[in-house]
Amino acid sequence: MEKGKVVVLEDRVPKLKKRRRQKANRRLIAYLFFFFLAILCVLYFQSPFSAVRHIEVSGNRHLSDERIISLSGVTKRTSFWKVKEQQVEANIARHPEVKEVTVKKRLPHTLVIHVREWRRIAYVYDQQTFFPLLENGRLLKKEGVKTAPTDAPVLVGWKNGDAIAEMTGQLAELPAAVLGAMSEIHYKPTKEYEDRVIVYMNDGYEVSATIRRFADKLAHYPAIVAALDRNVKGVIHLEVGSYFVPYDPPKKEDDDEAPSS
Template structure:
């Protein structure tokens, strides 16, 4: 052997022992770190820090945030990590007024709930109570109120279920601005028009129309009113074509001359 390639074993033994000791120390540190991390996780999940701290609700209009949180089943004792978003969404959409629900976890301990409610397009007045009518045709008999609503028109004198169902479909097609301009819709069938309705508008006008083509006719209401004298109120007939009949002839100003035909 060449002299330069001779390896002295005694010189390498201490270095090998040192490397083995360092490797064993690193392994021990890794095990201890994992153990303490595991203990911290257990303590976290078992302590109040692992529970839901906040529930944020958005998108609701008629249902209160407290009602939605109650429907979700989430409390301050619920484990944040055990909340199943899909299960909570299914619970919320079981309520007849909730159309869609989205649940999201936000670290460290917040649950965000966003709901989309079915639109209330009218209220059915019966036995001195206002019952919400949803755009999907469902009548909320458990959500009746004695206070007159202002967010949708009130259906008065409606006893025919088929007529209400047909009217619901028409109202659901109306723009929100037109729907909000209505105060009351009375069911007033005649021999000539079996599906005639009288609509009292918030701006003082009265509309006589039929359920058939109601949405198509009433969607032009803003343009019709814009062409009228706002100081002269009356009935806008939309059964066939459209024409306006004032409640009474406009009062003449002092000094106006009367002319004979």
């Protein structure tokens, strides 16, 4: 103790007690704050306020939004904070038509799903049902439809699995515009061409070709048709070379009409 400075103990005791009470009160307030904060967090995570409110789906063409959401396993009751993006991606990717999928969270309560599907390059017609054939060679037997599709050609009369597999590879190489111009592809082998096919085009022409080099030949279809008279339909032969044979010319209207009496 320095000389000339005398501290009276009785004067310090009340101040020390006051400081201790203030310190204890602050500590109690902090404890109470964190206690109620923890309770609020528990109530929040167990309440509907923490659930996924919006699910946005993009990139899908054939699979509906509802189907993809169902595959994801996420519902409006699922907690937004418990959603694991990788698990949701794995759930959706199990569908054979899904090529790629990405899932992201967007605060505060939105789940964003972007899907890329395998391209449907044809439909196999069997037992009055159209089964999608994907560009990876997979046939979706559980996704058959009864109505004739318009987004890809229909394979008719194909029983040879090897021929279908080879044709799948050829169709996958075609531009989308040429693929969309086809209506039906019939498997019509002959002694001369064991892999011959007949293609019925949406514009009224018929194409006779072979599976071998099918993509190379049909890729020139727009240029071939551009050189033809659109009013004259017929068969475009692409087995070896390239030549056009018109259908028999239609009879004149006068010939069809019965003579007046």
